[in-house]
Amino acid sequence: MKVRRIAELLEATVCVGGEGLDSEVSAACGADLMSDVMAFVKQEVVLLTGLVNPQAILTSSLLDIKVVVFVRGKSPSDEMASLARDNGMILLSTRLSMFLACGRLYEAGLRAGGVREIE
Amino acid sequence: MQYRFTVPGDDFSKAGRASTELKRVLTRLGLESSLVRRIAVAFYEAEINMIIHAGGGVAEAEIGVEDIVMTMRDEGPGIRDLELAMTEGYSTAKDQWRELGFGAGMGLPNIKRNVDKLRIDSVPGGGTTVTMVVRFPARGAA
Numbered sequence: 001m002k003v004r005r006i007a008e009l010l011e012a013t014v015c016v017g018g019e020g021l022d023s024e025v026s027a028a029c030g031a032d033l034m035s036d037v038m039a040f041v042k043q044e045v046v047l048l049t050g051l052v053n054p055q056a057i058l059t060s061s062l063l064d065i066k067v068v069v070f071v072r073g074k075s076p077s078d079e080m081a082s083l084a085r086d087n088g089m090i091l092l093s094t095r096l097s098m099f100l101a102c103g104r105l106y107e108a109g110l111r112a113g114g115v116r117e118i119e
Numbered sequence: 120m121q122y123r124f125t126v127p128g129d130d131f132s133k134a135g136r137a138s139t140e141l142k143r144v145l146t147r148l149g150l151e152s153s154l155v156r157r158i159a160v161a162f163y164e165a166e167i168n169m170i171i172h173a174g175g176g177v178a179e180a181e182i183g184v185e186d187i188v189m190t191m192r193d194e195g196p197g198i199r200d201l202e203l204a205m206t207e208g209y210s211t212a213k214d215q216w217r218e219l220g221f222g223a224g225m226g227l228p229n230i231k232r233n234v235d236k237l238r239i240d241s242v243p244g245g246g247t248t249v250t251m252v253v254r255f256p257a258r259g260a261a
Contacts, residue, residue, distance in 0.1 A: 035223035038160050039207075039232075051220045058135030059220075062142060062159045064152060 001025060001110045003067055003090055006046060009104045010094040012069060016081050017090030025067055027114030030102045034059040041065070043114035048101050054080055061087040071098045120144075120182045126166055126191075128175025131219060137178050138163035148182070150255070157233040158187055158253050164226040165191045165249050171216050172196070173247060186235075189251045198241040205231070 004021040007014060014021070030048040031037050034055055037047065046067040047060055052074045060068050061083075067090045070076060075093040076084065084091050094101055122144065124137035142159040146152075162178070169176040173195025181188045198204050205227050212222025231237050236252035 032220060033217075033223050034220035035225040035229075038164060039225040039229045053219060054132055055134060055220060058139060059163070062135065062138055062156070062163050064156060 001105075001108070003046070003092075005108070006067070006069070006105060006110070007092055009108050010069060010092065010096055010101050012092040012094040013075070015070075015076055015091040015093055016084045017067075017088075020066075020088075020090050023066065023090070025110070027112035028102070028105055028110050029114050030071075030098050032098075037063065037065075040115040040118070042116045043112070045114035046105075046110075048098060048105075050074060050098060052076060052080070054083055056080070057083045057087070057089065057091075061089065066090060067092070069094060069101065071096060071101050122180045122182075124178045126169050126175045126178050128170055128173065131170055131216075134167055134170050135163055137166055141180055144182070145187075154253070154255070158189075161230045161233040161251050161253070162189055164230045165189070165251065167221055168226050168249075169193045169195070171212050171222055176246075184255075186252050186254045189253075191249045191251075192246070193248075194246040197243040197245055197247055198239065199243050201239060201241065 003023050025046045027043045027045045029041050029045045032049055032051045037059055041063055044064050047065050048069045048071055049056055050072050057080050069092045071094055073095045076091050127133050138159050141162055145155045173193035176193030179190045203209050207228045208224040210222050210224035216222035234251040235254045238250040241247040
């Protein structure tokens with residue numbers, strides 16, 4: 001799914017990386033705990049999160065996550081935006097809750113979770 | 120090649136800077152991206168542990184032909200029960216770290232999952248040294 005389509009479905013504002021909206025993602029993960037993101041994410045996913053601090057960007061960058069969507073109307077700080085630009089990332093912000101944002105993407109066909117098998 | 124990073128213990132906003140720098144070096148060397156990700160995740164988890172539990176420390180990475188050896192040394196309180204600390208979900212981190220998205224008790228098990236060799240030397244009251252080795256695939260191997 002194109003990032004542009006994700007932005008449309010989530011009625012999201014593009015905070016950083018507008019020039020990359022035609023790039024594709026094939027999996028998505030919703031999490032507020034970066035500990036869990038690091039422990040479970042295996043693929044290059046779009047991350048939906050309500051955590052707004054520089055570690056959300058750094059963690060994503062270390063895991064090759066190129067697209068982060070901030071849910072519940074949260075938006076990145078200037079420091080986060082700058083970090084994201086340095087790492088070639090796209091940041092979106094939606095007023096939807098985590099549940100509804102994930103639900104819209106799932107319903108539109110983005111159904112892979114991108115996480116390792118959980119025992 | 121040897122790299123040395125000082126991990127500050129009092130500034131969580133700096134967490135991940137050493138890992139980001141190491142990842143850049145490894146990417147420049149042309150290592151495969153999934154291998155780089157494994158190394159970066161293990162290093163980042165250990166970096167965060169040093170900040171949350173030990174007041175910072177020194178992180179070193181030695182990149183050789185066959186592997187990378189990462190050594191994280193701190194002078195924190197040490198790990199009282201290593202077996203318990205290796206259990207997923209067990210954590211002694213304070214709520215302030217959880218609010219920042221960390222301290223869920225996934226760190227050490229996640230390090231173990233991403234490295235080929237993990238050694239933890241810890242003395243209660245005497246600090247902790249975590250040594251992690253990730254082997255590089257042999258050149259020409261399928």
